[in-house]
Amino acid sequence: xxxxxxxxxxxxxxxxxxxxxxxxxxxxxxxxxxxxxxxxxxxxxxxxxxxxxxxxxxxxxxxxxxxxxxxxxxxxxxxxxxxxxxxxxxxxxxxxxxxxxxxxxxxxxxxxxxxxxxxxxxxxxxxxxxxxxxxxxxxxxxxxxxxxxxxxxxxxxxxxxxxxxxxxxxxxxxxxxxxxxxxxxxxxxxxxxxxxxxxxxxxxxxxxxxxxxxxxxxxxxxxxxxxxxxxxxxxxxxxxxxxxxxxxxxxxxxxxxxxxxxxxxxxxxxxxxxx
Amino acid sequence: xxxxxxxxxxxxxxxxxxxxxxxxxxxxxxxxxxxxxxxxxxxxxxxxxxxxxxxxxxxxxxxxxxxxxxxxxxxxxxxxxxxxxxxxxxxxxxxxxxxxxxxxxxxxxxxxxxxxxxxxxxxxxxxxxxxxxxxxxxxxxxxxxxxxxxxxxxxxxxxxxxxxxxxxxxxxxxxxxxxxxxxxxxxxxxxxxxxxxxxxxxxxxxxxxxxxxxxxxxxxxxxxxxxxxxxxxxxxxxxxxxxxxxxxxxxxxxxxxxxxxxxxxxxxxx
Numbered sequence: 001x002x003x004x005x006x007x008x009x010x011x012x013x014x015x016x017x018x019x020x021x022x023x024x025x026x027x028x029x030x031x032x033x034x035x036x037x038x039x040x041x042x043x044x045x046x047x048x049x050x051x052x053x054x055x056x057x058x059x060x061x062x063x064x065x066x067x068x069x070x071x072x073x074x075x076x077x078x079x080x081x082x083x084x085x086x087x088x089x090x091x092x093x094x095x096x097x098x099x100x101x102x103x104x105x106x107x108x109x110x111x112x113x114x115x116x117x118x119x120x121x122x123x124x125x126x127x128x129x130x131x132x133x134x135x136x137x138x139x140x141x142x143x144x145x146x147x148x149x150x151x152x153x154x155x156x157x158x159x160x161x162x163x164x165x166x167x168x169x170x171x172x173x174x175x176x177x178x179x180x181x182x183x184x185x186x187x188x189x190x191x192x193x194x195x196x197x198x199x200x201x202x203x204x205x206x207x208x209x210x211x212x213x214x215x216x217x218x219x220x221x222x223x224x225x226x227x228x229x230x231x232x233x234x235x236x237x238x239x240x241x242x243x244x245x246x247x248x249x250x251x252x253x254x255x256x257x258x259x260x261x262x263x264x265x266x267x268x269x270x271x272x273x274x275x
Numbered sequence: 276x277x278x279x280x281x282x283x284x285x286x287x288x289x290x291x292x293x294x295x296x297x298x299x300x301x302x303x304x305x306x307x308x309x310x311x312x313x314x315x316x317x318x319x320x321x322x323x324x325x326x327x328x329x330x331x332x333x334x335x336x337x338x339x340x341x342x343x344x345x346x347x348x349x350x351x352x353x354x355x356x357x358x359x360x361x362x363x364x365x366x367x368x369x370x371x372x373x374x375x376x377x378x379x380x381x382x383x384x385x386x387x388x389x390x391x392x393x394x395x396x397x398x399x400x401x402x403x404x405x406x407x408x409x410x411x412x413x414x415x416x417x418x419x420x421x422x423x424x425x426x427x428x429x430x431x432x433x434x435x436x437x438x439x440x441x442x443x444x445x446x447x448x449x450x451x452x453x454x455x456x457x458x459x460x461x462x463x464x465x466x467x468x469x470x471x472x473x474x475x476x477x478x479x480x481x482x483x484x485x486x487x488x489x490x491x492x493x494x495x496x497x498x499x500x501x502x503x504x505x506x507x508x509x510x511x512x513x514x515x516x517x518x519x520x521x522x523x524x525x526x527x528x529x530x531x532x533x534x535x536x537x538x539x540x541x542x543x544x545x
Binding site: 047059068228229 | 285286288301302337338349367368390411414432433454457460464470481487488517533
């Protein structure tokens with residue numbers, strides 16, 4: 001792969017924003033600017049601007065077919081490796097990748113215990129934990145998939161949590177480095193350093209340690225409390241909420257937790273999550 | 276001197292060929308854009324003309340304008356008498372909704388376009404005024420015109436609504452450019468005047484159709500002159516609003532006041 005894009009791929013609410021905040025702090029050598037953490041691959045503006053077309057004239061399937069072309073145009077804007085956020089699953093079975101392999105250097109896949117993802121999704125979107133659990137188990141789960149309206153995001157197909165993980169981790173096309181959110185929390189300096197180094201960035205442990213400090217969860221919480229966070233779609237609910245692994249023990253009813261664990265037993269087991 | 280571009284693919288969908296261009300939309304159609312601004316659409320087998328006509332007025336039409344040496348904006352334009360308001364903004368920021376809302380609120384307003392707006396360096400409208408606005412069902416419903424729309428493309432739920440066209444004899448001149456943006460940190464919409472030249476230029480460039488083709492077409496210097504002139508001669512405001520749909524009425528009021536007050540004085544603060 002000859003591209004310069006490093007995809008930071010994750011199911012929503014898996015620590016993607018925290019990772020990008022640390023990356024931003026590392027790049028700038030100071031506190032991250034939460035207003036400028038970079039674009040997401042599914043940004044409608046990114047697509048329209050790159051291709052000179054109005055995505056609102058296209059169906060969601062047509063947009064999906066053209067998205068790799070937008071990646072290639074955007075990638076040409078950069079003279080060095082750059083991190084791009086993405087929540088889409090990489091591909092549906094037998095289907096093409098949603099990103100351009102030619103624009104890709106590699107991907108970092110950020111993974112989190114799906115039971116904690118369910119808790120976080122429920123809080124962020126005002127859903128019941130049961131409904132959030134359903135989303136993680138539904139092969140048709142997608143974001144921004146209304147056909148009678150548009151939003152600033154293009155449709156993003158997620159599938160089930162296991163579908164999502166597998167689509168990236170088992171890719172034959174893109175080199176993928178797996179990072180667990182729980183390991184980031186336990187030893188952020190080492191894990192972020194290793195992830196960025198494996199992805200091809202030249203980092204020093206000292207610089208990453210400083211970036212982790214600048215972008216600590218507590219600091220992000222306090223910045224959001226003071227000035228808000230532009231990416232947060234509901235200002236009534238904090239984006240940076242708890243940030244600790246294991247919240248599902250307190251916040252998920254056992255039957256919901258069991259159902260998620262049962263549905264994702266194989267993939268969870270593969271990455272050390274006990275069901 | 277204008278460099279001759281020979282068959283060079285410079286954008287994901289566009290090929291430039293010695294002053295002419297081709298846009299390929301796989302699975303849909305190919306559009307040939309001539310030096311004389313003509314656009315020919317060739318739908319792929321199984322695709323009806325009605326499925327591709329909308330691109331002629333947007334991406335292909337904008338490319339034709341660029342080949343002709345003008346700099347089309349991804350924008351909507353409305354006006355009153357011969358004064359015009361150009362509404363730019365990120366995709367899905369609400370440009371068409373604001374244009375329709377203004378035209379429906381005040382019957383003295385006309386609509387020029389909601390996709391491609393061409394103005395010269397002094398803000399004069401260069402292309403004809405269409406009077407149409409494309410809206411998605413929730414916005415059309417909110418504005419009370421849901422049942423009056425025409426199909427834009429059979430595969431899409433959005434509809435085109437014909438509103439009042441410009442019928443004057445004078446060439447409309449831009450009195451204000453408004454840049455819409457979404458900021459979910461806000462409780463209410465805010466309007467700020469853009470003062471710094473650099474900020475105005477950046478905002479204009481970001482609103483440009485096919486902006487990555489400007490340099491390969493050898494239009495960089497002309498574009499800089501055009502953008503500098505527009506930035507110098509026309510007041511500009513940025514309107515930030517939270518995503519919630521109910522803010523449309525407030526945004527309409529803010530922008531209408533700024534436009535009618537002659538922009539500069541009223542636009543300094545929200």
